[in-house]
Amino acid sequence: MRKAAIITLNGYFNYGNRLQNYALQEVIKQLGFEVETILHHELPHVNNETKIFNNVKRLARNLNPFSLKRKISNKMLSNKKKYAIKYRIPEFKKFTEKYIKETNFTISSDNIPDNLANKYEYFVVGSDQVWNPFYQKRENILPAIEYLTFAPKEKRLSYAASFGITSIPEKFIPRVRNGLMGMKSILVREHAGIEIVKKLTGRKAHVVLDPTMLLTKEKWLSIAKPHNKKPRSKYLLTYFLGKISKESASFINQVAEEYDLEVIHLENYEDIELFKADPSHFIDFINSASIFLTDSFHGVAFSIVLETPFIVFEREENGPSMYSRIETLLQTFDLENRQYIRIKKRPLEWMAIDFTKAKEILNEERRKSLFLFRNSFIQ
Numbered sequence: 001m002r003k004a005a006i007i008t009l010n011g012y013f014n015y016g017n018r019l020q021n022y023a024l025q026e027v028i029k030q031l032g033f034e035v036e037t038i039l040h041h042e043l044p045h046v047n048n049e050t051k052i053f054n055n056v057k058r059l060a061r062n063l064n065p066f067s068l069k070r071k072i073s074n075k076m077l078s079n080k081k082k083y084a085i086k087y088r089i090p091e092f093k094k095f096t097e098k099y100i101k102e103t104n105f106t107i108s109s110d111n112i113p114d115n116l117a118n119k120y121e122y123f124v125v126g127s128d129q130v131w132n133p134f135y136q137k138r139e140n141i142l143p144a145i146e147y148l149t150f151a152p153k154e155k156r157l158s159y160a161a162s163f164g165i166t167s168i169p170e171k172f173i174p175r176v177r178n179g180l181m182g183m184k185s186i187l188v189r190e191h192a193g194i195e196i197v198k199k200l201t202g203r204k205a206h207v208v209l210d211p212t213m214l215l216t217k218e219k220w221l222s223i224a225k226p227h228n229k230k231p232r233s234k235y236l237l238t239y240f241l242g243k244i245s246k247e248s249a250s251f252i253n254q255v256a257e258e259y260d261l262e263v264i265h266l267e268n269y270e271d272i273e274l275f276k277a278d279p280s281h282f283i284d285f286i287n288s289a290s291i292f293l294t295d296s297f298h299g300v301a302f303s304i305v306l307e308t309p310f311i312v313f314e315r316e317e318n319g320p321s322m323y324s325r326i327e328t329l330l331q332t333f334d335l336e337n338r339q340y341i342r343i344k345k346r347p348l349e350w351m352a353i354d355f356t357k358a359k360e361i362l363n364e365e366r367r368k369s370l371f372l373f374r375n376s377f378i379q
Helices: 015-030 048-061 067-099 170-181 191-201 217-221 246-259 279-288 297-306 324-332 356-378
Strands: 003-007 034-040 102-107 122-126 156-159 235-239 262-265 291-294 310-312
Touching: 003 015, 015 034, 015 067, 015 122, 015 279, 015 297, 067 279, 156 356, 170 191, 191 324, 217 279, 217 297, 235 246, 235 279, 246 262, 246 291, 279 297, 291 297, 297 310, 297 324, 297 356
Parallel strands: 003 034, 003 122, 034 102, 122 156, 235 262, 235 291, 291 310
Antiparallel strands: none
């Protein structure tokens, strides 16, 4: 059987990352390939740019008389998060071992096996923020792992690759331009990605669905499983990757009281048992929730696929905004009215959502995305 390889973020603590990796693998398998995800040392989640940004913010906070108290509080929170993640990672690795085929070797820009390019017929980079320049380990002009430069151009494909931001900082432009010019096919996840590709290279890119949305509800439920802390009663589910502001917290409690719902916070570092719930639990939690409140792209994607009422918040974050990908998703499915900023003062609409139109759009977008992806292999 023909072989294809995936290059993506190898993260064992983020639900969206693990589930998009699994979904992309399953989609490529449906196209008739044996699939492996290549492990690598590139594309870290924290880099010098992020550290510098955080250091500037830290200095600014030191000018505030309450900064010491906040500094101690933030340090405690950071330690709690690190402690909790230590328990989550083994559960995510068990999920990976069960559902995702990874290579038994690891590569890096300085360590590419001589026969790697010949080992697979195609290489697919995506569908996470693989092209976010702030995630790159190096800032040199020549691109590396994330643009598949170790393989001939005719083997370099992308699927729903994301830049995560709306424009590329000047110092990263040469690297990104060179990388994009070497791709055989460019399929991105956001409309902002189309503009970036066009501006830097003049090439045409296409927006496709995140691979998690290419799999049916039935397919996802086949790998879902209930967590032992899943409530027997109706519940409101939250999954926030950024901070929950006082206003957002107040709104969450308001919705819960209005509909008599128990509140379940998936990113609660205080509750280790719940925090280490694996991706299979994540799917079941969303599917069974009465309403889902989130600032996560994949949180919204799974809400649509599983037809769970949701409200999406713009993330409270330190670096450049990554909200463009959520905006593209909401626009595609005509669900902009599910944004917190629009719906917060309309209580009658909190739970009222008809997925009929979104389901029709999903079927059509799946058809178009799969058509574009198949064509990228044969063109």
